[in-house]
Amino acid sequence: MQVTLFTKENCQLCDAIKYELLDLQAEYEFEVNEAFVDSESDVRAATKERVPFVQIELKGQVVSRFAFPVNQVELRRAIRNEMMKRPERQG
Helix, strand or coil, X not given: CEEEEEECCCCHHHHHHHHHHHXXXXXXXXEEEEEXXXXXXXXXXXXXXXXXXXXXXECCEEEEEECXXXXXXXXXXXXXXXXXXXXXXXX
16 A cells, blocks of 8 residues: 655645654555645645645555545544555454
């Protein structure tokens, strides 16, 4: 699973989501990428959303998106649910 955080410099909300993702990454072992945008219009052109914006992909397909304001509880739940679907997690 790959999680991309669309972010920009000096964005406190982006930093909060980044740290949440890093905590989740330590727990569930997935890939986290940051996509820095120069301006709000750049990310809107790419995602139609404001930063911070989180996109979760599984096998190259987008399975979840979280737009501003990102709800950390829902984000955590979505990542946990996707990770629990992985065959190596099932027992």
